[in-house]
Amino acid sequence: MMTFKFDSAAIPIKRLDDVSGSTFNRFYKNKRPVLLTGIATDWLPLQTWNEEYIKDVLYEEFGNELKVLKSNDNKHFINHVQVSEKIEISLETFLDAVFHAKKDIEAVRYYLRTHSMPSKLYQDMIEREQVEGLIKSICHVDNVNCGQMKEPESTTPNEIVKDIYPWEEFLDSEETCDHEQEADQVGQLNELHDQETGTQLEEARQRRIVNVEVMSDLPLPYQAVYQKVFRIDTMQLWLGTKGNITPLHFDRNHGLLLQVIGCKELVLFSHTDTPLLYPHPSHTSRSHTSKVNLRDIDSKRFPHLKHAQRYTCVLNPGEILYTPPFWWHDVTSLDGCLSVTLPWDISIDEIPLNMLM
Ligand SMILES: O=C(O)CCC(=O)C(=O)O
Incomplete structure (x- = not known):
């Protein structure tokens, strides 16, 4: 594999402790990502969500069998049949894989991503x-x-x-x-x-x-x-194994990503770099995802990628990342991880012209 070099070094995403609305405003208004470090560290989920508690909640919500995503290459997860498929798995096997994975290479990877928030966890969030x-x-x-x-x-x-x-x-x-x-x-x-x-x-x-x-x-x-x-129907739980990758994609909404257990590493790109990121064709259901695999970049196939500007961060428990709509992001779970996403809708005039496709 050829080593790939970007033109410019990655820019660390700005971390803000003790943020006020007017400070956050500068990022929100200019559609820049920002990491909020001081808000959620003492929230209930950070104090009380552990394996036992999650087990009880999931059992109450789903019973003993869970539907989770299993990656086709044992790494990448998006909701697309070519990347990952839904399988049924016992609660115990799943939690064992998340919380007690032994060796990275042999471990089978799973991701539970709910479409709304399990009600007990929702109560803790609000x-x-x-x-x-x-x-x-x-x-x-x-x-x-x-x-x-x-x-x-x-x-x-x-x-x-x-x-x-x-x-x-x-x-x-x-x-x-x-x-x-x-x-x-x-x-x-x-x-x-x-x-x-x-x-x-x-x-x-x-x-x-x-x-x-x-x-x-x-x-x-x-x-x-x-x-x-704080809507129960849009808030989502992401519970998955160490090494899970959510590959480069963008969402059409504002998003807060709260990290509760484990750490995640993120790489982001502005929507202005979209032409450099090789999205799947706009008529397909994968148009919000990139053809590029950031861990194994084919520089012949993607010659313009090197001009794109990366923004990076590691998200630790208790931290919240704000991702503006249409910003590309790629997420790696560095541990068995539990996160919560809080997305909210954009208005039509928030769609950047270059993303009207
Ligand atoms: O945490 C992940 O694996 C992906 C999260 C994500 O893509 C998002 O918050 O939009």
Whole structure:
């Protein structure tokens, strides 16, 4: 195998401890990945999810037989028949492979990727302080909420909510603000909009996508974010063996990847490098994946790849990676790993022109 050399060295993804909404905003607005180190280290999942607990939860949710992905080459996993297939496996065999793999070479690799979150694990994820802490860290409260709130009598509740928390542009300004004042105003707003909250709660209850008790406890401006990011039907569990590879691909959504057990190594590329990354043809179901195998690069077949700019990081337990929509990423599990993804939708104007295909 020829050794492959990129033109430029990999850039480490920026790690932020104790991030505030306005700092996160700079990355979110500019569609840059960022690693959040200080938010989730003391979350319930980090304290309580271990083999025993996961075993109980999975048994309760799925019984003794699990449907998991088994890689065709014992390395790569994507939802495509040419790469990996679904098999049935006993809970015990699967957990043994994840938590007690002996030798890398002989070990058989499996990946459990749920399409929604097992309910017990979901409850642990949405503990109120956790939800509030995360939202505070990623949401920029704009200047309307920092001292220039409109007079309630001249504005309808709907208009105020929209002004204060336009989700699509929720990180729209880079100004910082006084948090005490902000908290006061959040309180005032909650009082003002009881009726509004009631309607949102009722809608959420009917759709059953979030826990409405948690939602009703949150400051009103946070509720829209909670409903988008902490949905049981979009949150996913990724539990798999050491050495699993999720090959280079992009997603059409914003995404937070929370690492709970083990470490993962990631390589990312901007969507602007898409022409250098050799995606599968746009008419196929693999158009969001690359033909390149980053661990065994064929430089004759992919001559332009060397011009692409890599961004890299290792994600440790308690850390959260924000991946902007359409950013390419390749993920290697360095250990038996458990992660949770929290994706949320983009608006149509967030699709980069070069990705309209
Ligand atoms: O953790 C992995 O193996 C893949 C995660 C991923 O691709 C994602 O979060 O979009």
